[in-house]
Amino acid sequence: MRQNITVTPQVAQDHGLTPDEYQRILTTLGRTPTFEELGVFSVMWSEHCSYKSSRRFLRNLPTTGPEILQGPGENAGIVDVGDGLAVVFKIESHNHPSFIEPYHGAATGVGGIIRDVFTMGARPIASLNSLRFGALTHPRTPYLVKGVVSGIGGYGNCVGVPTVGGEVYFDEGYNGNILVNAFTLGTVRTDRIFRARAAGVGNPVIYVGSRTGRDGIHGASLLASREFDAKSEELRPAVQVGDPFTEKLLIEACLELMQRDLIVAIQDMGAAGLTSSSVEMAGRGGTGFALNLKAIPTREANISPYELLLSESQERMLIVAKAGCEEDVRAIFSRWDLEAEVVGTVTDDGQFRASWDGEEVVRIPVAALTDDAPVYERPTAEPVDLAERQSLDLATIPLPTDYGQVLLQLLTSPNLASKEWVYHQYDSFVCGNTVVQPGSDAAIIRLKGTTKGIGLSVDCNSRYCLLDPYRGGQIAVVEGARNLAVSGVRPVALSDCLNFGSPEKPEVMWQFQQAIAGMRDACLALGLAVVSGNVSFYNETEGRAIPPTPTIATVGILADLTNHVTQWFKNAGDVIVMLGETKEELGASEYLASIHGRTAGAPPTLDLAYEKRLQDVCLTAAQERLLSSAHDLAEGGFAVALAEACITRPEQPLGATVAVSGKIRPDALLFGESQSRVLASLPRTALPRLQAIAGAANITLTELGVVGGADLNIVDYFSMPVSILRQEWRTALAQKLTNRPQ
Amino acid sequence: MKWGVITFPGSLDDRDALHCLEVVLEQHVVPLWHKDPDLHGVDAIILPGGFSYGDYLRCGAIARFSPVMQSVVAFANAGGPVMGMCNGFQILCESGLLPGALIRNQSLSYVCEWTRVRVETTRTAFTTACRAGEILRIPIKHGEGCYVADDTVLQQLEDNGQVVFRYVNDVGEVTAQANPNGALRNIAGVTNARGNVVGLMPHPEHAVETLLGSEDGRKLFLSALR
Amino acid sequence: MLAKVYVTPKKAILDPQGKAIVHSLHSLHYDEVADVRMGKYLELRLTGLSRGQAQQRVEEMCSRLLANLVIEDFRFEIVED
Amino acid sequence: MLAKVYVTPKKAILDPQGKAIVHSLHSLHYDEVADVRMGKYLELRLTGLSRGQAQQRVEEMCSRLLANLVIEDFRFEIVED
């Protein structure tokens, strides 16, 4: 049944459109829009679909390179890895739905990103997830953590894509607004890449997959494009439930379809469903689209044309087939017990049209919804209290009396404790490629049929970003790349998920601008390209924005898999060295936050040229097989990284004895987070060669001690049994999560 | 020898089982399709892991009615070697080819990790290449792997030597800590009275290459070659 | 006293379980089955409560823990056993 | 016609879900709950059958597919809707 609603300025406002935007619609059409057209404009012009506030900044990111086959603009980015193969990947947010319904919100986030990858012809073979929750002591946090983690597993495990890495952080800044960012990577033959570009007037448009229900209507415009408040509760009927089983069938059927010469373009129906997939395919191809809404398979009776256009039911794809191939397409899907229906045709009039019972209910120029959509130059302003927050008088921070106790406290703090409780709920084996499982700096998967591997890491320190978004953006990029470099993997490209507050606030827009500037400079210095990504604004509750969180998923190539390096010590007797320099930097550190309860100071300084040389030293050393282990120093600094090298070893932990010295405060020496540092172990015989490589690159190398024994002994500070450190570190998160009522 | 690996809708490790047999172990292997009752003359059958039909009702409950399963039952009853891994194990139990059932893990969570299992009998089609008491390092990944059966059935299994694998610790002891899912008597795998049908929750196909962590799973496949 | 609790997926929400079961019943030729919805059934054994108290307490347990009101409905009955 | 089907874990079989729910209810201070068993509740919409036929067909569906008699019991009722 068509809803008989007359569009007025008030109805437009209820759709989240501003008076100016409504005026613009009237001008574009030269008439009052139908109710269905208003719905189409509201989703396509929503922040989530149109990038109206972010577009002008995103343009600053480097997006090209010799190995980049596809940058931003398609469903996912593509990197050439040689041997006729490419990897396709993207990261995406599902923050708002996951806060409302953690299990299904997270699950459908995983489903959506997987569709973005296989829609390009790639078989998905690895996923990552980046999660931010409120303080563990917040009453809702354990419930959200359990729901999100089992949702990611529930979907990913059932669809057969291994989850090989990720990150989890807790910070009270996310109490009212969690972040769930999901990443998937697939592989495709370079001559088999599909793009979502409609072509061929008269070609049939085919709908495949699940039937359409009333799920998630206005997910893009009303959920993802505005902040939370008391009214969010009313939006609850919008919740989507995922069906990973159907997704698995869709993957197989679509990949089978793409092996044959039957289709022109294909795209998943994600945010804004049928509308955005149609408009985007037509927009990229410069064509029009005419849909017959009556032909859409539905789950229940009486779904209106408005709802059909806006539904975000999951596990659906839209295909432009070659004329005459309809039956072949149908046959492939029916083999997998899936429906395929012709629901429209490609036209040459540049219009997005939809009809219902012979009546045209939508007729909008495609360009008005894509290239000519509104773009905003929103004002930016540095937060007034920034300087105050960045100032930190170290004299006010007392030195610890028991450094071993501080280490134990850090290792059992939610942010540094083992994430095993999380990743043991994810299948990391399926597909049979996982060379380095979760638990090291980077995950490594092999590319079957070659000697090559792909390294993956997802990173962001939002405390740094809060205290200095420019530096924070830089560090997010270099940390991801460093995680790969220490693993022996050459970083090549990244996908970013930019999670911020309301773009209507000048301080948030300033954070956004600064973070992007930092990312850009870091990418240029390291030679990385941004090939895909996603912007999530309006992460606010009751007017309070989350810390700026530009999550970076970095992808790199390892030419010879057997040269990969993991972070844990391997052999008693190996020499332990540090590459890089420790400065007196405690600002924005985990140590200050967990031990002293302070979120203050400036994040550590960063010399991009030094960082690049350091990473190159790691890569050369790995290539020459000098290293037994290499580990990036991050949150918790030197002492935590050293402890991790002892206790993350899958077999029995290995101890170490080291001596450290420096003219700086001992807590900065042990727990400060100076950048561009790596902890490595290697046979003594390999040390001269490593010294030569580091020396040539002008990177400081300090010999610290040796691997071995049952204790972690930092001479003059403490000595603790590694078995205890390991036990406490491994069980801390599960204990904190389950020791309290839901 | 010719192997068959069945693909049900929702099978996930079918491609990995094919890779393991064809590429790693250099065997002749053909894919079998759930809708096709023809077994294409295979000599041994693998039921892979995954979530057949989403496992939305009960694990393996729907797959058991696939056309191909009628042929698998006949093949097994005639003494043909059949191994079900994870979801394959669940399907074999649902089909009545193996005793008992698999229910939700005690923790109620999905669990993915390396485990150690002890070989309890070498008198099955898939363990002749092992030593009795040998410890194998093989991963598990499942949400419903807790093996249950009533006391009479359990006693029969023990008496007839039909318990094939048990979860053990590093030194081969059956302990509660080594039990990842709450399975009764730490049972990780069982066989039928004849020893030609074996089901286990661990994934031997994910333990056939050192690069990926273990080669211990090879022995199960190699046993069938004898 | 026994509380019998029924938790069912909300009408407008996708029920993949129900969908898979219908499909399977059809392939077993039970064509008379037009639709299936699958939910949870719980039996709670209660002690030391009056009927009226039980009514109120179980209502609370359902909305707080047993059902996820975002996607599920519930109903229950209290019986002597 | 509607068949309401109840599938419950057999008494002798472990019910990890029921156990976990009791635990959670206790930690929320519902101490009056002595025991919980958790099963499935299915609603099957049937067409074109007499009551007697429905009785017989549903019995069959339950024992063949909907319940696993090794670990579960079932019962059902047929109601008009």
Ligand SMILES: Nc1ncnc2c1ncn2[C@@H]1O[C@H](COP(=O)(O)OP(=O)(O)O)[C@@H](O)[C@H]1O
């Ligand atoms: N949500 C998650 N999913 C999968 N793996 C995770 C998740 N969170 C953390 N991990 C894994 O745990 C290990 C430690 O994570 P983290 O401390 O964030 O690493 P790093 O500081 O080196 O980036 C990594 O191997 C990471 O992939």
Ligand SMILES: [Mg+2]
């Ligand atoms: Mg790291």
